[in-house]
Amino acid sequence: AQAQQTVKIGLILPLTGPFTAIGRQVEMGARLYMQQKGNTVAGQTIELVVKDDGSVADTTKRIAQDLIVNEKVNVLAGFGLTPLALATAPLATQAKVPQVVMAAGTATITEASPFIVRTSFTLPQATEPMGDWAFKNGIKKVVTLVSDYGPGIDSEKAFSGVFTKAGGQVENLRVPLANPDFSPFLQKVADAKPDALFVFVPAGQGAQFMKQFVERGFDKSGIKLIGPGDVTDDEVLNNMGDVALGAITTHHYSVAHDSPENKAFVEAFKRASNGTRPNFMAVGGYDGMHLIYEGLKKTNGQGGQALIDAMKGMSWTSPRGPVSIDPQTRDIIQNIYVRKVERVNGELYNVEFATIPNVKDPVKAAK
Ligand code: DHB
Incomplete structure (x- = not known):
């Protein structure tokens, strides 16, 4: 041998x-x-x-x-x-x-x-379908709130591009990546009264965001939470409580797939x-x-x-x-799923309800 x-x-x-x-x-x-x-x-x-x-x-x-x-x-x-x-x-x-x-x-x-x-x-791959979904589902005015570095800026640009082209109106806010305090940004969102708040934070940071979201009363504001699926990542989602229910995100993986x-x-x-x-x-x-x-x-x-x-x-x-x-x-070519946070058998899940098949990174596809 x-x-x-x-x-x-x-x-x-x-x-x-x-x-x-x-x-x-x-x-x-x-x-x-x-x-x-x-x-x-x-x-x-x-x-x-x-x-x-x-x-x-x-x-x-x-x-x-x-x-x-x-x-x-x-x-x-x-x-x-x-x-x-x-x-x-x-x-x-x-x-x-x-x-x-x-x-x-x-x-x-x-x-x-x-x-x-x-x-x-890639963030544009996961995010562009969110821009389409939002406009087609009656959302006309959005504030975006993203971590101020590569993936956040990618998701902000991908969403804003598709959503404004469809006819939507958007305002862009960026929050520091390290130790973010979302409160002052959430105050601006409350003042702007959008139909939806679009959020990108990296996996894990969604818990801190959601805590401040509730503290500011957003769960009762009627402002929808949307974004790529990082904010409701499957590890932290189950501890977010009912405030997360109804959040719509687009992403490539759900533990409920x-x-x-x-x-x-x-x-x-x-x-x-x-x-x-x-x-x-x-x-x-x-x-x-x-x-x-x-x-x-x-x-x-x-x-x-x-x-x-x-x-x-x-x-x-x-x-x-x-x-x-x-x-x-x-880069990886994959399906992007549209998901809604629901309670299933007592646990919170991103439940997939639509599929956009075989999505390439749109930034490189456009070159
Ligand atoms: C990064 C991107 C993500 O989508 C995420 O959840 C965490 C980190 C990044 O590229 O830095």
Whole structure:
């Protein structure tokens, strides 16, 4: 028998600090995949090296450099926030190491290196359908409130573009990403009296937003809550209470997605994590590992350019539904679902009620 070699995957995530929830979900998703499929692929042993960047971009970059030079990793993966993915991109290019972005969502990320491939989503991809849905459902005036960095600005522009083109009226507000106080912004929303408030905050921050939303009496204001699905992410949603009921969001994953693949995924995830619900970040990690495993099968264990090329055009059935990697952009093509928060068997869920199939990132599709 041939001696086995090792393929090393460096998984860099925020596992301390304010964005720990994102890192934990991605890590648990990745580990679940390995637990289910084993650690041998194409005759090679897969070794996962997990590192915490505390969501500081300079740290992500330093860790990536160390993993490339000293650990000789074959793949870099993770990237919980946009600045962390962007800081690493030049290293992936220089070392010709595939960088699998499992979480971050700013559209331009895949253009930062030809070695980047993404299994999460892009904000414009998830958000444009919200602009359509809102106008067609009688919403004429909207205030947008987004975290003031890449993905927030992407979602603001995607929504505002589609919604105003349809004939809607929009006012844009931005809130700092770190330790946000939503109160002064919510006062402006109350004064503007829109039909709906559109919100993007990163996964995990929805809980803090919703607390201030209730404190300001918005649950009784008649102003609808809409946005991409990050604000009602499946991990924090169940603790939000009745205030979240009726929120309409568009996104690529709901824990309530009705498919045999998702039922099996959710059950296994909860079993492996003391009952924690997976959210869209967990699915990004799980699918990212799938892409690496299937890519390695195609290259017979080879990494570098061959592995990136093998990943292009790959398609599979994810817990979220059918997905593929766009061979031109290395971004994921996937269904976007329109969902409404409902109480089902005593728990809050984003219940999908419409599907826009096979959505590409619209920013790159327009180029
Ligand atoms: C990012 C994007 C998200 O949609 C999210 O929920 C968290 C982080 C990001 O790209 O930084």
